[in-house]
Amino acid sequence: MNRCNFFGMLAAIGAAMLSAACGDGNPNPADVLPSAGQTEWQRMEYCMFVHFGPNTFTDSEWGTGAEHPAVFAPEALDCRQWAATARAAGMKGIILTAKHHDGFCLWPSRLSTHTVRESGWRGGRGDVLRELADACREYGLRFGVYVSPWDRNHPAYGTPAYNEVFAGMLREVLTEYGEVFELWLDGANGEGPGGKRQEYDWELFLGTIRACQPQTIVFSDVGPGCRWIGNERGYAGExxxxxLDTAGFEPGAGAPPTDTLNRGNVFGAAWVPGEADxxxxxxxxxSPATDAKVKRVEELFDIYxxxxxxxxxxxxxxxxxxRGRIPAPDSLRLVELRGMLDRVFGHSLAAGAAGALTDGDPDTYREFGARGGAFEIVLPEPVTFDxxxxxxxxPCGQLVAGWEAEYRGADGEWIRFVRGTTIGHKRIVRFDPVTARRVRVRITRALGRCRIAEAGLYCTAEGAR
Structure with a gap:
């Protein structure tokens, strides 16, 4: 059995198992379900992006492609330090800019003369992708790559031949470095050498990825694995x-409007969850100029x-x-953020108070009808939470379109303290502190039979338990 057919068979089996788990095999007639791989991907929740390349040494954000390869000269590259930092931060994987818009390849591509090989770094035998892939495996992290189709250096850019070149680069990355959990396809399409522009062959690119590693989650403005969230501030829509509806759209200039990417489509024809970068x-x-401008931990917590x-x-x-290392200010801030996340979310104040809904297991759930429903969390004593x-x-779809939460006051009346629309994989809501012993969550609008897996109460105040 060839590898492609094997993965296709696994995908079919996984889909059948998901349908069976959802009840009657057709839980909601209009529903669109995630693949098993997309469910696994979203449960990762938090990963590290690493931008690294000639721009690191020229203090620029977008290189011209004319930089001499020798500018790339990290004297102490240590991908194990990256991986150790990511793991200490609670991240589940690392995605590296293997090729940015300047066309410089962080691996010795056989399809370019603008790579680490020509830089002279490590005697021309260096390979950042190899070192990072090995480090990720050592530290139990997933390995991912960003490969920009825009190339401001390659002489074939702007001609039909370049599409085959780029597909070949994807093939190198996907066949020589082990499993790639996510591959970023940036839709940027600017000028190449001589002002030429390229007409990207997205079908060829996606076909190449599927042939090499069909389980890889492909990121772009329209997926198919996951989508850009519409901004670079890290904020998804309320x-x-x-x-998402993807028909008629493509990455880059042909993408859906940014507000659509931010919110998705309630009845979208494809399952393309968002990724906030x-x-x-x-x-x-x-840039050395930003050493004192690392985001505060409170801001990072808000973004999370x-x-x-x-x-x-x-x-x-x-x-x-x-040097080729994660700077100290950044790594220290990541550790601070991990500490805050652990302190706030390390223990739910509602743990065990509502059976399957508070057992910490994302695969147990309670089912509610299309008309909604309610569940109650009854605590041994009043607690304060915000x-x-x-x-x-x-895995059975995203069906909740409206909900609200109430607490029971001293006079026995239910008082609403927060409400929202979508839930999806996870919804975290912050509000003014509430002290109560009984909390009720009501599903006020659902698109079909919905399933709630977890409900937790937490407090951001120091020492709250």
Missing amino acids: TCWAR VSIRPGWFY CASVGRNANLLLNVPADR MLVLQEYT
């Missing part, structure tokens, strides 16, 4: 559907709640410096 610094590539907490994954860029976390069992 309403955020994992579904943002940099820990003002720029994407390292507005991405992971709004049904999107967070891809936080932490650029490597000119955050509510809800999760749907998304």
Whole structure:
């Protein structure tokens, strides 16, 4: 059996198992479901982006492609340090800019003369992708790559031949470095050498990826694995559907409007969850001028709640410096953020108070009808909380379109303290502190039978338990 057919068979089996798990095999007639790989991907929630290349050494964000390869000269590259930092931060994977718009390849591509081989770094035998792939495996992280189709250096750019060149580069990356969990296809399409522009063959690119590693989650403005969230601030929409209408659109200039990417489409024909990318610094590539401008931990916490907490994954860029290491200010801030996340979300104040909904298992759930329903969290004693976390069992779809939460006052009346629209994989909501013993969550609008997997109460105050 060839590899492609094998993965196709696994995908079919996975789809059948998901249908069976959802009940009657057709849980909601109009529903669109994630693949098993997309469910696994979204449960990762939080990964590291690393922008690194000639721009790191020229103090620029977009290289021209005319930079001499020798400018790339990290004297102490240590991808194990990247991986150790990511793991300490609680991240689940690392995605590296293997090729940015300048065309410089961080691996010795046989299809370009603008690579680490020509830089002279490590005697022309260096390979950043190899070192990072090995480090990710050592530290139990997933390995991903960003490969820009725009190339401001390659002489074939702007001609039909370049599409085959780029497909060949994808083939190198996907066949020589082990499993790639996510591949970023940036839709940027500017001028190449001599002012030429390229007509990208997206069908060829996607076909190449499927042939090499069909399980890879492909990122672009229209997926098919996951989508850009419409901004580079890390904020998903307050309403955020994992579904998207992609017909007639393509990455880059032909993408859906940014507000559509931010919110998704309630009845979208494809399951394309959002990924929110943002940099820990003002720029994407390292600059000495930004050493004192690393985002505050409070701002990063807000971004986490507005991405992971709004049904999107967070891809936080932490650029490597000119040594080839994650700078100390950045790594220290990541550890601070991990500490805050652990302190706030390490233990739900509602743990065990509502059976399957508070057992910490994303694969157990309660089912509610198309007309909605309610569940109650009854605590042994009153607690103070200022955050509510809800999760749907998304392998059976995203169906909640409206909900509200109430607490029971001293006079026995139910008092609403927050409400929202979508839930999806995870919804984190912050509000003024509430002290109560009984909390009720009501599903006020659903597109079909919905399944709630988790409900948690948390407090951001120090020492709250």
